[in-house]
Amino acid sequence: MIKFVMIKTAALIIISLIAPLTSSHAQTSQAGAETSEGTEATQLAVQVAELYRQGKYAEALPLAKRCLQIREKLFTPNDEQLRTAVTNLAEVHMALRKYSDAEALFERLISTYREFAPGDPRLAGTLQRLAVVKFLRGNPARTEDLYRQAVEETEKTYGPEDARVATALFYLAEFYQLTGDYKKAEPLYERVVAIREKKSPATVSEELREALDRYSCLLHKTKRSAEANQLEARAFGWSSGKGFSTPPAPIIGGVINGKAISLPQPAYPEEAKAVRAQGVVRVRVVIDETGKVIRTCAVEGPALLTKASEMAARRAVFTPTKLSGQPVKVTGVITYNFVAR
Numbered sequence: 001m002i003k004f005v006m007i008k009t010a011a012l013i014i015i016s017l018i019a020p021l022t023s024s025h026a027q028t029s030q031a032g033a034e035t036s037e038g039t040e041a042t043q044l045a046v047q048v049a050e051l052y053r054q055g056k057y058a059e060a061l062p063l064a065k066r067c068l069q070i071r072e073k074l075f076t077p078n079d080e081q082l083r084t085a086v087t088n089l090a091e092v093h094m095a096l097r098k099y100s101d102a103e104a105l106f107e108r109l110i111s112t113y114r115e116f117a118p119g120d121p122r123l124a125g126t127l128q129r130l131a132v133v134k135f136l137r138g139n140p141a142r143t144e145d146l147y148r149q150a151v152e153e154t155e156k157t158y159g160p161e162d163a164r165v166a167t168a169l170f171y172l173a174e175f176y177q178l179t180g181d182y183k184k185a186e187p188l189y190e191r192v193v194a195i196r197e198k199k200s201p202a203t204v205s206e207e208l209r210e211a212l213d214r215y216s217c218l219l220h221k222t223k224r225s226a227e228a229n230q231l232e233a234r235a236f237g238w239s240s241g242k243g244f245s246t247p248p249a250p251i252i253g254g255v256i257n258g259k260a261i262s263l264p265q266p267a268y269p270e271e272a273k274a275v276r277a278q279g280v281v282r283v284r285v286v287i288d289e290t291g292k293v294i295r296t297c298a299v300e301g302p303a304l305l306t307k308a309s310e311m312a313a314r315r316a317v318f319t320p321t322k323l324s325g326q327p328v329k330v331t332g333v334i335t336y337n338f339v340a341r
Contacts, residue, residue, distance in 0.1 A: 217297035
């Protein structure tokens with residue numbers, strides 16, 4: 001049985017761009033909220049949030065649309081209940097991969113925030129959601145611009161050393177790493193690490209561990225393995241004297257103190273086929289307490305094959321690894337072998 005290294009931490013905080021749906025009961029335009037239609041809209045918002053939580057997005061869609069229709073009649077663009085309805089419908093469209101519909105709603109939200117609530121911290125989050133849409137729709141230049149705007153808005157609201165600024169910088173750095181612009185990504189990771197170190201100088205918080213992990217991934221991809229290994233040791237305690245003395249053991253075929261429920265094989269990219277690229281790709285993965293892969297990094301292998309390998313590893317699902325009967329996070333390596341034919 002091949003074991004993963006367990007990550008010692010009390011809880012996992014997964015940085016996510018997905019906004020939670022809400023059934024907000026704002027106090028604005030109270031007269032409108034007290035009508036029978038206002039009551040109906042409130043009930044619909046509650047139902048939408050619950051269906052979304054259950055993953056029943058198609059069922060949530062008509063309810064979210066009806067809620068928005070009602071609130072458009074009752075409230076002004078400056079009212080929180082209307083913004084909540086727009087946000088909820090946008091997120092349902094995102095979940096259904098209706099990106100064009102989501103895009104229009106996020107654009108609308110950004111306009112209302114800029115006009116009526118320019119200092120609202122949710123403006124940055126909406127900019128980041130629109131950035132995701134733009135990226136998925138094949139517009140990386142606009143994606144970059146939106147992530148940069150989100151950083152600027154967050155700095156303006158909270159100051160340059162705030163933890164929320166670090167999160168905004170992290171998203172921008174991740175975008176650059178995903179698109180292969182490592183020179184732009186590196187100083188952002190350095191700044192994220194510096195901010196998060198100040199917030200937890202005595203311990204490695206989960207947020208700092210995430211930043212160190214992703215920065216080390218960039219260093220691997222730029223062939224600076226010695227520096228990457230130092231960051232990994234710090235992030236996961238492999239040789240710090242506080243945790244484990246060795247890096248994670250590899251998984252080949254899918255056993256991690258349990259079974260691989262799903263271990264998808266990577267696609268063979270067309271650009272790799274064109275030059276008959278082949279070889280072994282090792283992908284370091286972090287798996288949460290439920291067995292879901294939450295982070296991936298191709299630490300070794302031909303560059304043309306790394307992205308496909310990371311995508312495949314991200315879709316893998318495992319049974320939870322347990323320590324003393326309790327599910328724990330683990331980290332390890334999945335190996336893929338590409339053979340040109």
